[in-house]
Amino acid sequence: NAQKVFLNKSSNVLSARDDVTIFNSDGTILKAEKIVADQELNNAIIENNFLYIPSEEFNDKENFLRLAAKKVERRDMFWEKLDNGVFTACEICFNEKKNKYDPPLIQLRAKKIIHDKKSQDVKYYDAFLDFKGKSIFYLPYFSHASPLVKRKAGFIAPSFQQNLYFGFSAQTPFYYPISDYEDITIKPRFSQNKTPAFFVEH
Numbered sequence: 001n002a003q004k005v006f007l008n009k010s011s012n013v014l015s016a017r018d019d020v021t022i023f024n025s026d027g028t029i030l031k032a033e034k035i036v037a038d039q040e041l042n043n044a045i046i047e048n049n050f051l052y053i054p055s056e057e058f059n060d061k062e063n064f065l066r067l068a069a070k071k072v073e074r075r076d077m078f079w080e081k082l083d084n085g086v087f088t089a090c091e092i093c094f095n096e097k098k099n100k101y102d103p104p105l106i107q108l109r110a111k112k113i114i115h116d117k118k119s120q121d122v123k124y125y126d127a128f129l130d131f132k133g134k135s136i137f138y139l140p141y142f143s144h145a146s147p148l149v150k151r152k153a154g155f156i157a158p159s160f161q162q163n164l165y166f167g168f169s170a171q172t173p174f175y176y177p178i179s180d181y182e183d184i185t186i187k188p189r190f191s192q193n194k195t196p197a198f199f200v201e202h
Contacts, residue, residue, distance in 0.1 A: 007039075014039050027054045028146065029064075042077035052149075065089050069113070072124075078117040085113035087122075089157055103133030106160065108142070120146045131160065151177045156185075167192030 003018035003055030015036045022030040022041070029052040049072055052064040056081040066089075069082035090104035110124035121143050145152040150176075159171045169191030177183045187199040 001029075010037055010143040014041075028052060037074070042074070044072070044074040046072040046074070066092070067113075069084075072178075082113040082115070083111070085110055085124075087113070106131055110142075112134065115146065117146060117148065120149045120152060122146055151183070153177060166194055169194075 001028045002016035002020040003024075005014070009016050010079040013036065015034075017034040020030075020032040020035055022032075022035075024030065030046070030049060030153050031052075032046045032049035034047040035044055035049075037046075040116070047070070049069055053067065065087070067085065067087050069085040071083040073081045081132055086107055086109040088104040088107035090106055092101050092104050094100070095102045108124065108127060109129040109130060112125040114123040114125075116157045122145070124139070124142040127139045127142045128135045129139070141184065144156075148187045154175060154196070156173050157173050158168070158173070161171075162168045169189055171187055174186045175183065176186075182202070185201040189197040189199070191197075
């Protein structure tokens with residue numbers, strides 16, 4: 001769906017602009033300002049886009065993982081490069097007092113993001129971890145499993161907590177599938193007021 005759609009039959013190039021919305025067969029929803037692509041959308045240039053990925057964790061279709069970028073280059077359906085990309089699992093709330101959206105509680109942003117669907121991973125270059133809109137950590141390189149992956153070994157989303165007992169604390173879980181029916185999650189916790197703790201979930 002879009003306000004303006006153009007199709008060049010001789011070159012098989014499709015272009016659309018203004019309020020572009022694409023509903024993909026995998027359940028993801030793409031919203032963009034402008035797109036130029038082949039008719040199958042396997043190869044495309046997409047500007048100012050937001051990708052909403054359904055999250056099965058909440059068992060609710062209204063909850064999405066969010067991936068946004070200034071520009072996306074897609075090749076052969078399986079490879080995507082995002083310029084000035086942002087990824088978050090947090091809900092983005094509208095602040096009525098400020099008349100704008102607040103930054104998500106936690107987000108990961110990078111100058112360049114590569115999403116390779118064949119290798120099933122997402123790679124970040126010059127990445128920043130933001131907490132309430134402020135950068136708290138920098139990584140020259142970072143990667144995690146593709147949001148489309150059901151089960152894959154690796155680090156999963158960190159969790160943060162602040163209270164009188166722990167002070168500020170962070171938990172960085174590592175997930176490892178043993179078989180189709182078993183897995184182990186290792187959860188080291190680091191905090192200001194207490195010694196590091198180590199949890200294992202089987």
